Amino acid sequence: MDKETPSSQEPSEAPGISEPSKALPEQDTSKSDRRRGFLQKCLGGLGGLSFLLAIYPVIRYVEPPPEAEGANRVEIDLTELPPGTSKTVIYRGRPAVVVHSAEGYLAFNAVCSHLGCIVKWTEQDKTLICPCHGGKFDLRGNVLGGPVPSPLVSIPVTVEVDKLILGA
Amino acid sequence: MIKRLTGGIYNWLDDRVEISVLVDFVHKQMTKPVPKHLNWMFSFGTVTLVFFASQFVSGLLLMIYYEASAATAYDSVKFIMEEVRFGWLIRQVHSYGANFMIAFLLLHSLRVFFYGGYKKPREVTWLFGFGLLGVTMSFGFTGYLLPWDQLSYWGTTVGTEIAGSTPFIGKYLLIVLRGGETISDVTLTRFFAAHVIVLPWVFAMLVGAHLFLIRYKGISTLDRTDVPEKTSEELLKDGGYPFYPKHVLKEAIVVLLVLASMILLIVYYPLPLHEKADPFNTPAGVKPEWYFLSMYQALKYMPKMIGIIGSGLVILALCLLPFLDRTPERRPSKRPWAVSLGILFIVVNLALSLLAKVAESEYTIGGTRYHFDTYGWPHVIASPAEDTITEAPESVDETEAEE
Numbered sequence: 001m002d003k004e005t006p007s008s009q010e011p012s013e014a015p016g017i018s019e020p021s022k023a024l025p026e027q028d029t030s031k032s033d034r035r036r037g038f039l040q041k042c043l044g045g046l047g048g049l050s051f052l053l054a055i056y057p058v059i060r061y062v063e064p065p066p067e068a069e070g071a072n073r074v075e076i077d078l079t080e081l082p083p084g085t086s087k088t089v090i091y092r093g094r095p096a097v098v099v100h101s102a103e104g105y106l107a108f109n110a111v112c113s114h115l116g117c118i119v120k121w122t123e124q125d126k127t128l129i130c131p132c133h134g135g136k137f138d139l140r141g142n143v144l145g146g147p148v149p150s151p152l153v154s155i156p157v158t159v160e161v162d163k164l165i166l167g168a
Numbered sequence: 169m170i171k172r173l174t175g176g177i178y179n180w181l182d183d184r185v186e187i188s189v190l191v192d193f194v195h196k197q198m199t200k201p202v203p204k205h206l207n208w209m210f211s212f213g214t215v216t217l218v219f220f221a222s223q224f225v226s227g228l229l230l231m232i233y234y235e236a237s238a239a240t241a242y243d244s245v246k247f248i249m250e251e252v253r254f255g256w257l258i259r260q261v262h263s264y265g266a267n268f269m270i271a272f273l274l275l276h277s278l279r280v281f282f283y284g285g286y287k288k289p290r291e292v293t294w295l296f297g298f299g300l301l302g303v304t305m306s307f308g309f310t311g312y313l314l315p316w317d318q319l320s321y322w323g324t325t326v327g328t329e330i331a332g333s334t335p336f337i338g339k340y341l342l343i344v345l346r347g348g349e350t351i352s353d354v355t356l357t358r359f360f361a362a363h364v365i366v367l368p369w370v371f372a373m374l375v376g377a378h379l380f381l382i383r384y385k386g387i388s389t390l391d392r393t394d395v396p397e398k399t400s401e402e403l404l405k406d407g408g409y410p411f412y413p414k415h416v417l418k419e420a421i422v423v424l425l426v427l428a429s430m431i432l433l434i435v436y437y438p439l440p441l442h443e444k445a446d447p448f449n450t451p452a453g454v455k456p457e458w459y460f461l462s463m464y465q466a467l468k469y470m471p472k473m474i475g476i477i478g479s480g481l482v483i484l485a486l487c488l489l490p491f492l493d494r495t496p497e498r499r500p501s502k503r504p505w506a507v508s509l510g511i512l513f514i515v516v517n518l519a520l521s522l523l524a525k526v527a528e529s530e531y532t533i534g535g536t537r538y539h540f541d542t543y544g545w546p547h548v549i550a551s552p553a554e555d556t557i558t559e560a561p562e563s564v565d566e567t568e569a570e571e
Binding site for chain 1: 225229232247251252253254255257258
């Protein structure tokens with residue numbers, strides 16, 4: 001790449017890099033090497049620490065901020081949920097299905113525990129069905145059939161005058 | 169154990185992709201001798217490069233949350249600063265980093281000028297460097313609008329207006345830059361595209377060429393240009409030393425000190441986000457960023473056309489400097505005319521920037537209150553009241569307070 005002879009650029013021939021150690025007796029050389037090794041390790045440690053300090057804010061930054069996780073409390077007008085119907089809303093950033101069944105108001109995390117599709121309420125069977133792979137859940141969220149590994153997580157609901165409240 | 173493992177991985181890679189060629193190349197570059205006269209000022213280029221890397225990373229991170237539209241840009245920046253964890257830090261690193269990058273690029277250019285580094289055979293390196301200066305300033309100009317606050321909106325209005333004064337093509341240039349008659353959603357989108365896609369690519373290519381040439385031709389000595397360039401052996405005999413570790417250590421110290429200063433500024437003087445841009449309400453005393461202030465102020469003292477042509481000629485002369493100044497001397501002490509001109513250039517720019525800074529503001533100096541008019545000339549408006557120099561609130565802040 002340049003016109004200099006390679007031999008001239010070897011560190012061993014360059015002043016300031018290893019000439020001092022050449023001039024030292026053997027025992028001093030090993031002492032000097034040990035000291036050099038120790039300093040190099042210290043420098044490496046400091047570099048690693050600095051890197052960790054710099055990367056920490058970056059990792060925290062890319063994590064979604066608390067607000068992006070969604071509301072902890074969702075209100076639904078009761079007129080929107082006549083008996084035998086269901087409604088899907090976003091609760092804590094994830095879809096939740098609210099059902100007005102004969103047993104009252106029930107709410108579940110609508111994400112199927114199999115592969116993440118959204119379950120749907122079917123009034124005829126009184127079951128929640130996953131349209132992707134046929135997972136089936138009862139009104140307690142328990143698995144009735146299909147390749148589903150675990151039940152649906154229920155969400156607490158309360159009725160306040162004319163509103164249904166999901167969560168706290 | 170670790171040594172054996174890394175050695176094994178190295179040998180495995182070397183067998184397949186001849187990694188030793190790359191290692192030898194890097195080793196050769198690291199140990200290549202540099203001239204003995206290198207001092208702390210020869211670190212400014214590296215500092216600029218470090219800031220570019222920092223801008224690249226912080227810019228990528230900002231893009232995760234930033235939304236480039238007039239309706240959402242301001243709120244998304246506010247969200248980054250107030251809601252996202254460490255969002256304030258990332259945004260401040262990017263905003264301050266832009267200023268530091270331009271400042272060190274200017275200092276690096278001055279260093280190259282005073283040490284005659286632009287002379288034969290490094291004319292092309294200078295040209296690429298000059299291109300980098302232009303691209304960096306364009307980065308600053310396009311990025312300034314993105315937060316979409318009052319200062320950025322009106323600062324960009326003034327800035328594009330200057331570009332619009334260019335003879336013959338001014339009107340066309342203005343419309344193309346803004347994407348219409350005024351700064352709008354369209355302007356924001358095209359500035360964003362330029363800032364995050366076009367300019368980074370151009371910058372990367374220019375910086376690649378610039379760095380290649382620096383390594384290829386080596387750092388300039390102070391010898392005359394009509395004397396053959398020194399070989400590595402000659403440099404070493406003449407008191408030069410390998411790039412690593414001595415010069416790298418010097419650069420590392422400067423880089424760390426500058427980064428530490430930036431962190432201090434971020435913590436104690438964070439750059440504010442002003443009120444959201446209001447296209448129907450111009451705040452008083454709108455000014456462009458500090459690196460455009462001297463040009464902005466110069467244009468006030470002369471007809472627009474003459475000012476623009478004059479500024480254009482100065483920029484052209486700086487670009488073509490290696491071809492205009494063909495004298496063989498590099499030592500500053502042997503170039504009295506060039507050094508005097510350089511100092512004059514710095515003084516004039518600093519004076520114009522200062523005048524622009526104080527223009528259309530009020531200050532109390534020695535107990536007397538002054539109003540500085542648009543040309544930067546002071547007018548007494550009140551008798552002694554305070555003993556010290558105190559700065560009046562920023563015009564934009566005043567407007568915001570009133571709102």
